[in-house]
Amino acid sequence: MIRLAHADDLGLLQDIERAAGEAFRSLGMDQIADDEPLPVDELQTYVAAGRAWVYVDGLDFPVAYLLTDVVDGNAHVEQVSVHPEQAHQGFGRELLHAARIWARGHGMQRQTLSTFRDVPWNAPYYRRLGFEMLDAGSWGPELARLMEHEAELGLTRWPRVAMWRPVVPPR
Numbered sequence: 665m666i667r668l669a670h671a672d673d674l675g676l677l678q679d680i681e682r683a684a685g686e687a688f689r690s691l692g693m694d695q696i697a698d699d700e701p702l703p704v705d706e707l708q709t710y711v712a713a714g715r716a717w718v719y720v721d722g723l724d725f726p727v728a729y730l731l732t733d734v735v736d737g738n739a740h741v742e743q744v745s746v747h748p749e750q751a752h753q754g755f756g757r758e759l760l761h762a763a764r765i766w767a768r769g770h771g772m773q774r775q776t777l778s779t780f781r782d783v784p785w786n787a788p789y790y791r792r793l794g795f796e797m798l799d800a801g802s803w804g805p806e807l808a809r810l811m812e813h814e815a816e817l818g819l820t821r822w823p824r825v826a827m828w829r830p831v832v833p834p835r
């Protein structure tokens with residue numbers, strides 16, 4: 665089940681992030697695996713804004729989470745992570761759907777994200793969920809700044825792409 669994240673969840677979200685990041689080692693992307701999760705105070709800002717969702721197990725413990733930012737007026741997925749022991753059950757897809765419903769409720773048009781183009785569980789995964797590549801010429805100013813920041817952090821050692829899907833799915 666999906667619910668909004670609470671302040672009590674935040675340590676677990678960091679654990680999920682570290683565990684989910686391990687998958688990047690298999691592609692030689694140790695820098696990504698070693699990337700520290702967001703600190704608790706930053707996670708708390710998402711909780712306070714009602715833009716952090718968790719997928720919980722039967723004991724109400726988070727096993728996956730998603731954070732959304734508002735970027736150029738669109739719902740931008742800052743992070744989606746599923747604990748590897750709970751992967752391949754559609755939790756990532758359902759969290760992305762929940763954030764899309766939230767965006768619809770807030771009158772937004774697009775759900776956007778940035779991700780690694782060639783990592784099988786990144787851009788190809790999102791493409792299967794209806795996301796399409798967003799050319800640099802179509803980036804709004806905030807998304808452009810965000811992509812620039814990712815380059816400064818060294819993430820573009822591996823090709824990064826921006827993607828989007830409409831908040832209301834096409835019929």
Ligand SMILES: CC(C)(COP(=O)(O)OP(=O)(O)OC[C@H]1O[C@@H](n2cnc3c(N)ncnc32)[C@H](O)[C@@H]1OP(=O)(O)O)[C@@H](O)C(=O)NCCC(=O)NCCS
Binds near residue numbers: 745751755
């Ligand atoms: C990407 C992620 C959120 C997907 O969550 P999930 O709940 O496992 O995904 P779903 O169950 O909705 O979809 C599963 C599909 O994702 C893809 N996928 C997930 N993990 C994969 C992997 N290790 N290799 C290849 N494809 C993978 C497959 O298409 C898979 O389909 P399958 O289960 O039929 O094989 C999760 O794998 C994760 O947390 N990964 C590490 C962190 C990360 O990369 N986050 C995104 C940063 S932009």
